[in-house]
Amino acid sequence: MKNLLTMEGVDRATLDSLLDDADEFYEVMHRPIPKVPALRGKAVAMMFFEPSTRTKMSFDAAAKALSADVVSFSPGTSSLKKGESLKDTVLTVKAMGVDLMVVRHKSTGAAWRVAEWSRLPVVNGGDGAHQHPTQALLDSLTLRQHFGTLEGLRIAIVGDIRHSRVARSDAWAFTTLGAEVTMVAPPTLLPPDLTGWPVTATSNFDEVLSEVDAVYVLRVQAERGGASVFPSVAEYRERFGMTDARMARLKPEAIVLHPGPMIRGIEIDAGVADDPRCKVLEQVTNGVAVRMAALFQLLGGSRDE
Amino acid sequence: MRSVMSGSDMGRALRRIAHEIIESNRGTADVVVVGIRTRGGPIAQRLAALLEEIEGHEVPCGIIDIGMYRDDIDSRPRIELGPTEVPGDIDGATIVLVDDVLYTGRTIRAALDALADLGRAAVVQLAVVVDRGHRELPIRADFVGKNLPTSGSEHVTVRVAEIDGEDGVWIEGPGSDQGETT
Numbered sequence: 034m035k036n037l038l039t040m041e042g043v044d045r046a047t048l049d050s051l052l053d054d055a056d057e058f059y060e061v062m063h064r065p066i067p068k069v070p071a072l073r074g075k076a077v078a079m080m081f082f083e084p085s086t087r088t089k090m091s092f093d094a095a096a097k098a099l100s101a102d103v104v105s106f107s108p109g110t111s112s113l114k115k116g117e118s119l120k121d122t123v124l125t126v127k128a129m130g131v132d133l134m135v136v137r138h139k140s141t142g143a144a145w146r147v148a149e150w151s152r153l154p155v156v157n158g159g160d161g162a163h164q165h166p167t168q169a170l171l172d173s174l175t176l177r178q179h180f181g182t183l184e185g186l187r188i189a190i191v192g193d194i195r196h197s198r199v200a201r202s203d204a205w206a207f208t209t210l211g212a213e214v215t216m217v218a219p220p221t222l223l224p225p226d227l228t229g230w231p232v233t234a235t236s237n238f239d240e241v242l243s244e245v246d247a248v249y250v251l252r253v254q255a256e257r258g259g260a261s262v263f264p265s266v267a268e269y270r271e272r273f274g275m276t277d278a279r280m281a282r283l284k285p286e287a288i289v290l291h292p293g294p295m296i297r298g299i300e301i302d303a304g305v306a307d308d309p310r311c312k313v314l315e316q317v318t319n320g321v322a323v324r325m326a327a328l329f330q331l332l333g334g335s336r337d338e
Numbered sequence: 339m340r341s342v343m344s345g346s347d348m349g350r351a352l353r354r355i356a357h358e359i360i361e362s363n364r365g366t367a368d369v370v371v372v373g374i375r376t377r378g379g380p381i382a383q384r385l386a387a388l389l390e391e392i393e394g395h396e397v398p399c400g401i402i403d404i405g406m407y408r409d410d411i412d413s414r415p416r417i418e419l420g421p422t423e424v425p426g427d428i429d430g431a432t433i434v435l436v437d438d439v440l441y442t443g444r445t446i447r448a449a450l451d452a453l454a455d456l457g458r459a460a461v462v463q464l465a466v467v468v469d470r471g472h473r474e475l476p477i478r479a480d481f482v483g484k485n486l487p488t489s490g491s492e493h494v495t496v497r498v499a500e501i502d503g504e505d506g507v508w509i510e511g512p513g514s515d516q517g518e519t520t
Contacts (some may be wrong), residue, residue, distance in 0.1 A: 057403065057419040066455045069406035099406075329419075333411040 036148050037327050038157045039164045040205040048173065048209055054326035055174050055319070061098065062322060072101035075332050078131040079105045080123070080147065081158065082138040087293060087317070088158055088167075092135050095324035101332070104131060119143070120150050127151045133332055136160075154331040156324075162196045169202035170323035172290055173210055175316050176247060179288055184211035189241050191217040191273055192251030192300055194234075195224050199292045200251060204232050215241055217273065219263055238273055242282050250275045250291045250301050266299055277304040288312050339495070343484055345505035348467065351483035352381070355465050356388035358481050363432055366393045368460065370428060374437045374449050375403045375420045380500035381467060382436040400424035402456075407448035428457035434481075438496035440466040443477035468507055470494050 034047060061069055077096040081089050089105075096103045106126060117125075119138075126134070134151055136144040137158035144157035144164075159165040176183050188207055194200045194216045207214050208231040216223060216234040227234055235241060242248075253269065263269045270276065275289060280302070283289075289301075289311040297303045305311055343351070363369055366389050373382030379401040386399035403420040411417060435449055446464060453459060465481035470488040484507065488494060492511035499505050 054419050057406075057421060060422060061406070064455060065457065069455065070451065071406040071408075071411065329406075330416070333414075333417050 034330050036144075036155045036157075037166050037331065038144050038148065038155065040166045040169045040202040040209075041164070043166075043205070043209065045209055048170075048206060051170055051323065051326045051330065052174050052177055054329060055170065055322040058095075058098075058325035058329070059174075059319065059322040061325070062318065068098050068100060070100045071329055072096070072099040072332050075099075075101045075133070076129075076131045077101050077103050077328065077332075078126050078129075078134045079103060080126065080134050080136045080138075081106065082108045082119075082136070082143070083159070085137055085158070088137065088320075091317070091320040092156075092158065092167075092324050092328075094321045095328055098321065099325055099328055101132075101328065104129065119146070123147050123150045127153060133328065156327055156331065159198055161198065163198050163201060165198040165202045166206075167320065167324050167327055168199050168292055169206035170327070171316055171320040172199075172203055172249070172292075173206050174319045174323055175290060175312050176207075176212075176288075177210075178315070178319070179312065180246065182211065183207060186212040186246045187215070187241075187244055188212050188247045188249060189215045189217050189238070189245045190232075190249040190251065191238060191275065193222045193254055194218045194251070195222045196254050197251050200249075203249060204230055208232070215245070217241060219269075219273065221263065238279070239282075242279055243284065246284065246287050248275060248283065248287065248289050250289060250295075252292060252294065252296060253300050270299055274299065275301045275305050277302045280305045280308060280310075283310075290316060293317065339508045339510040341506060342486060342509050343468075343507035345499075348483065348505045348507065351467065352384055353388055355481040355483060356385055356392060359385070359389060359434055359463070359465065360392060362463075362480070366395070366397050368430065368432045369397055369434060370425070370431045371397060371399045371434045371436060372424055372453070373399070373401045374435060374445060375401055377438040377496055377498050377501060378436045380498045381438060382434075383500075385434070385436060385465065398425040402449060402452050404445060404448040404452050407451045409444060409448065422452070422456075424456055428453070428459050430458070430460045433459040433462045435462060435464045436466070437464075438467050438498070439494050440464070440469045440477075440479050440482075441472055441494075443473045443475035446477050447475050467496050468494055 133154045135156045135158045136147045139161050141161040141163040143160045148155040190200050204214050214232040216232050217238045291313050295301050371382045371386040373379040386397045389397040402422045405417045405419040463480040466479045467483040468486050469482045470486045495508045
């Protein structure tokens with residue numbers, strides 16, 4: 034593996050090996066000394082051109098738990114404000130002597146360009162509404178921990194599919210790992226064309242509720258125009274919210290996932306968010322473990338395979 | 339490939355090592371046997387079983403993976419990780435680390451670092467099936483199944499039934515087949 038840019042087209046063996054390694058790093062995280070020297074002497078650059086707190090913190094924690102050094106970049110105070118091009122910024126950071134870049138950017142494909150320019154291993158930390166591969170890995174790990182395997186699971190992804198890089202990443206990872214995925218959203222929040230996606234779609238949440246093993250609740254993303262495409266928050270909650278009433282209709286062993294930050298009262302009721310079957314905090318912990326696995330696989334091992 | 343230890347040779351060597359572990363620790367009160375993945379794992383389990391058989395009480399046994407502690411990650415294609423499972427608290431324990439072959443000592447160095455992250459053992463001892471020499475670090479074994487003088491170009495293979503279907507030690511490479519008909 035040279036880069037981790039997308040979940041589309043990544044084969045089963047690669048996913049399994051990342052999740053297997055993540056299991057070992059999960060164990061490391063629960064030791065009295067939750068740190069290993071695996072990436073001592075390596076430097077990871079956090080290139081977050083779009084605001085992010087939790088993803089950046091998670092990558093940071095992952096890099097540090099592997100003993101890598103971290104250099105960070107914040108767009109608000111950087112030379113980008115002074116008119117420097119993205120390419121020059123990337124080459125400048127590379128010249129400081131970093132070994133890997135984690136890139137988040139509002140534009141689709143940004144991480145690919147950074148990989149091309151930098152010739153370093155790159156992890157896509159989210160590019161616009163396109164991909165967020167480590168999110169899909171942490172979601173897959175959470176499902177695998179709970180069910181043992183994703184093989185044969187039925188998973189509903191509910192909400193703003195159209196603007197969601199999480200949905201785009203999860204759809205590929207979940208199906209490659211053997212699950213069946215149904216996208217649940219109002220037509221205005223589905224991508225215009227689902228051809229080529231390995232999923233089915235419906236606008237009737239209640240219809241699939243009792244059949245699924247997991248409900249993946251997406252956040253209503255006001256910053257990507259998500260709030261303007263449905264008439265009212267109350268109506269959204271009524272039809273697509275993971276309410277207490279819907280929770281009661283799930284299979285008893287089914288679980289609820291959410292990428293965070295949760296907006297209680299809109300896409301998820303407080304009672305659901307606090308239910309032990311809601312795995313949000315496990316997802317956060319697993320996020321560090323899968324990011325350790327990604328950094329370890331990209332930096333551990335010779336480049337010239 | 340030339341056989342240097344048969345399955346029964348290996349069994350006798352492990353039994354002797356078990357007695358040596360008991361003798362040097364005056365019993366097995368605080369002993370925890372920890373195998374280094376991969377082949378150290380089953381060998382450690384056998385030693386723990388022998389210790390239990392001789393001393394009459396259970397001896398905890400674990401396994402550690404050193405993938406996260408290697409000093410050569412840049413020169414290896416891809417490092418496979420495996421589970422690390424060490425029972426209980428190792429603070430104050432007498433750890434007997436177990437591996438199949440002792441060679442450069444780098445694996446043991448990594449294993450010592452891995453152990454230190456799990457707790458502060460009172461004593462760490464090392465048991466190996468074969469010591470083939472050529473150390474690159476100041477490390478020695480406390481318990482050795484067989485000292486095997488080798489050249490650097492030879493390859494020593496330890497097989498264990500749990501993984502390979504048979505027990506035994508073989509050597510191959512230039513010179514090792516002299517006078518042998520196989």
